[in-house]
Amino acid sequence: MARETGHRAKRKEDGRTEGELLLAFADFGGRPDTGEDAGPAMRRALTAVAEARRPVRLAIEPGRYDFYAESAERASYYITNTASEQENPNPAKSIGILMKGLKDFTLDGGGALFLFHGKMTMFVIDECERIVVRNLHTDFAQPTVAEMTIARLGDSCMDVSVHPDSRYSIAEGRLSWTGPGWSFLEGPMQAYDPERNVTWRIDNVVARAESAKELAPGTIRLRFGKEPGEALAEGWTLQVRDGIRDQVGVFIHRSRDVKWRDVGIHFMHGLGIVGQFSADLSFRRLDLSPRSETGRTVAAFADFVHLSGCGGKIEIAESRFVGAHDDVINVHGTHLRIVGRPSERQLAVRFMHPQTYGFAAFAAGDEIEFVRAGSLTPFGRGRVAAAELTCPREMLLTLEDGPPEGIGETDVVENVTWTPEAEIRGNYFARIPTRGVLATTRRPVVIADNVFERMRMSAVLVADDAASWYESGRVENLTVRGNRFIECGGPDQAVIAIAPENEEIDEEAPVHRGIRIEDNVFETRETRVLEAKSTRSLEFSGNSVRFLDERAADPERAFRFVACSEVKIGNNRFEKGFAQA
Numbered sequence: 001m002a003r004e005t006g007h008r009a010k011r012k013e014d015g016r017t018e019g020e021l022l023l024a025f026a027d028f029g030g031r032p033d034t035g036e037d038a039g040p041a042m043r044r045a046l047t048a049v050a051e052a053r054r055p056v057r058l059a060i061e062p063g064r065y066d067f068y069a070e071s072a073e074r075a076s077y078y079i080t081n082t083a084s085e086q087e088n089p090n091p092a093k094s095i096g097i098l099m100k101g102l103k104d105f106t107l108d109g110g111g112a113l114f115l116f117h118g119k120m121t122m123f124v125i126d127e128c129e130r131i132v133v134r135n136l137h138t139d140f141a142q143p144t145v146a147e148m149t150i151a152r153l154g155d156s157c158m159d160v161s162v163h164p165d166s167r168y169s170i171a172e173g174r175l176s177w178t179g180p181g182w183s184f185l186e187g188p189m190q191a192y193d194p195e196r197n198v199t200w201r202i203d204n205v206v207a208r209a210e211s212a213k214e215l216a217p218g219t220i221r222l223r224f225g226k227e228p229g230e231a232l233a234e235g236w237t238l239q240v241r242d243g244i245r246d247q248v249g250v251f252i253h254r255s256r257d258v259k260w261r262d263v264g265i266h267f268m269h270g271l272g273i274v275g276q277f278s279a280d281l282s283f284r285r286l287d288l289s290p291r292s293e294t295g296r297t298v299a300a301f302a303d304f305v306h307l308s309g310c311g312g313k314i315e316i317a318e319s320r321f322v323g324a325h326d327d328v329i330n331v332h333g334t335h336l337r338i339v340g341r342p343s344e345r346q347l348a349v350r351f352m353h354p355q356t357y358g359f360a361a362f363a364a365g366d367e368i369e370f371v372r373a374g375s376l377t378p379f380g381r382g383r384v385a386a387a388e389l390t391c392p393r394e395m396l397l398t399l400e401d402g403p404p405e406g407i408g409e410t411d412v413v414e415n416v417t418w419t420p421e422a423e424i425r426g427n428y429f430a431r432i433p434t435r436g437v438l439a440t441t442r443r444p445v446v447i448a449d450n451v452f453e454r455m456r457m458s459a460v461l462v463a464d465d466a467a468s469w470y471e472s473g474r475v476e477n478l479t480v481r482g483n484r485f486i487e488c489g490g491p492d493q494a495v496i497a498i499a500p501e502n503e504e505i506d507e508e509a510p511v512h513r514g515i516r517i518e519d520n521v522f523e524t525r526e527t528r529v530l531e532a533k534s535t536r537s538l539e540f541s542g543n544s545v546r547f548l549d550e551r552a553a554d555p556e557r558a559f560r561f562v563a564c565s566e567v568k569i570g571n572n573r574f575e576k577g578f579a580q581a
Contacts, residue, residue, distance in 0.1 A: 020055035020106070023048060032063020032112065039067050042097055055104035060112045060136070067096040069118025069181060077124070077253065078358025078392065080308040080334065081469075082245040082271050085392075091358060093121045093247055102128045109136025109263070117141045118180040119269055121247045128255040139266040139291060142167065145241045145298040145325065146177040148206075150234050151219070158205070158222045159215065160238065163296060168220070173211035175220060177240065184242035190325060190433055191230070192237040192297045198454045199297075199323065199431040202230045204240060237297050241325065245270040245302055245355070252278045256312070260284070265299070266291045272304045272324070276359065277418055279312030289322035297431070300324035307331045308471075309361065309415060314422040323431045330438040331422050331445075333472035334361055335371065335412035335465075336395065338403075345385070347397045349413055353470045358392040366417040369473075370403065373410035373466040375504040376474065376511045376534075380404030381416070414472040416442075425449050432456065436488070440464045444477040451484045458497040459488040464511055465501035474500075475512040484521045487548070494531035494560070495522055502534055507563040510536040518542045525549045529558040532567075539568040546575045 028048070029041035049056045072094040082088070096116055099105065105128070114136065116122055122138055125131055146166040152159040162168060167178045176185045189204040206212075208229060209222035222228075249268025252258055252275045264287040265273070272288075275281050288304050290296040303326045307314060314331060321328045334356060340348030351357035362368065362384050370380040386398040397413075421443035429436045430453040438461045439445045452459040462475050480496065489495045500511040511534040519542045522529050529545055532538055538561075545558060555574045561567060 020057050021052050023056060023058050025058055025060045030060065030065060032061055032065055035066055037068050037071050038065040039071050039096065043073070046099060049102060049105055057106040057108055059108050060110045062111050064113045064115055067114060067116045067120065069094045069120045072096055072120055073098050075124070077251060079248055079251060079271065079274055080276055080356045080359070081306055082248065082355055084354035087244050088246045093124070094119065095124045096120050096122045099123070099125045099128050099131065102131065104130045106132040106134065107136070108134055111135055113137045113139065115139055115141050119144060119182055119247050121249070121251055122268070123250045124253065125251070125255050125258055126253045128258065130257045131255065132259045132261065133263060134261040137264040137266065140269065142179045143267045143296065143298060144179060144182065144269045145239050145301055147237055147239050147296060147298060149237045150232055153232060153234055156224045156226060158228060158232070160220050160222065162218045162220060164218065165294065165296060170212050170214055173213070175206060175209070175212035187240055187242040188325065190239045191232070192239060192431065193233070194235065194237070196454070197430055199433050200456045201433045205230050205232070206238065206240060239298050239325070241301055248272065248274045249300070250274065252276070252281060254278060256280055258282070260286060267298065268300050271302045271306055272300050273306070275307040275310045277309045279310060279420070281307070281310065282315040283319060284315070284317050286319040289320050298323050298325065302326040303328070303330055305329045307420070309333050309418040310420045311418045312420055314420045316424045316427065318426045321427060321429045325433065327435045327438055328429050328432055329424060329436070331420065332438065332440045333414055333419055335414055335470040335472045336361060337410060337412050338407055339394070342396070345399045345402050347399070347403055348394055349397060350394045356470065360387065360389050360395070362387040362395060362397055362415055366415050368413045369416050370407070371412050371414055371466060372408065373412055374502065375506065375509055376464055376466060376500050376502040377509050410466070412466045412470070419443055419473065421445065429453060429455065435459070435461045438463060439478065440471060440473055440475060442474055442476045445475070446479045446481070447483065448479070448481045449483065451486070452488050453486045455488040456490060457493040458495060459485050460496045462498045462512060463500060467501060476514050478515045480517045480520060482519050486523050487525060489524070489527035491526065494528040495524060496530050498532035498535050500534050505534060505563045507565050510534050510565065513537045515539070522546065523548060528560055531560045532564050533562040535564045537566045538564055541568065541571045543572045544575065545572060
């Protein structure tokens, strides 16, 4: 984290800063609607911002500005939950707009559109303080998720109409997808049904085709030995990508007090908005959905918002999240496994998941907690005196005092200092193939007044594990209030799931506690409303549960609890045969 020095600027209610210097992007060569590369002009402008040493607002004139990967800045960043060494050996990112070490800076887009070309990380905000990004739209000229609509289904064949923004080639009957600096044959696929406004994962039926033939520009006939292998329908859109998260949409790293206001982000390649060891992040009135004029259906290659090891308060409010290929919001830390004890006060710890490694997960002064991998319960605390990243996979921690006795072979540590509180309020979530909000942090979390429409998995998931993703940690104060859940979850996925991945289960040793689910509306068919495991002090009250299918209307089947205690269920209303308006 950059250290604060000098005068702390005071922000007004409208986001302006007292005594700020106003700079015009045009003065640095930024010209809209020309197609020329705006990257050099932006770098000149940000250099002037850094040299001003006072609050600065950079004003962008309306219009379209183009940023190209070929001329983008390159810098190496190891980013959580992205790609392994084998998937992406080079951690260097192509960065459209790099803010490094800035303070008291506002990027005011004036309603402009920033259009990115090629695989890029659109923004990096690194070691910055008091940053505002506002009044802006961003998109990609050619997204890395290809889209096609099923025009016709025949006997062992399928005709598809390829979206104009998706490029392809056919060689020896094989269809591949191409773009500036990238191409792929196979990868994850989703289907989108516009009638039900729902998206879900399917096997890649295009890659399964025995042959592909272009009938006309943008129209392809796929032939299959038998059938595609998935239940499909004419009018559905198929979405396909290569699966490698080699970039992110926005990376906020070791920064504090970062605000995004009235911004439309209409596609992100790789993981989405990622916050890593940053504090006090606020996102209000964002529109993360495809621009209507493009006719596209995808806005994110993976998650929309992924916050790991953050601190202070996280705020996500009054925003739209429509059309991702993974979760909407994920807030968690990282468990590192204890793999050695070089001396009395030292521990060697290791990143275990293939896609999370390479960054300094601890620093001097951080408080840590020792956690049993089997039960996910704590067994000691300590404070870091010194921390060293000895290689991309391991860190050496020197503690102020020695660690507790009895450390097991698979036990882990969590950074307690970098655990945020969060408020997720007044948002709309739709066309999500996985989950809505994942929250595993011990500080207060409020999920309120949101609409979750047809999440294919749990709308709210409280996890915690030390064996798969190694995403920490325990929850102690969570409120889920005033939300509307429309047909979320599935046969094995409750609408709200409290599902720590502990293998040692003991009601007297809960993982999570202090969870209140109140005054929500659940509209469901056969899905369980609430499933909880290893939780103490859990309340479900004042909720309305509307069964859309009378055959499944059984309040007794709405809940499932394993090793839970102090559970209170009361003052809820159950309705049968509710017809959705």
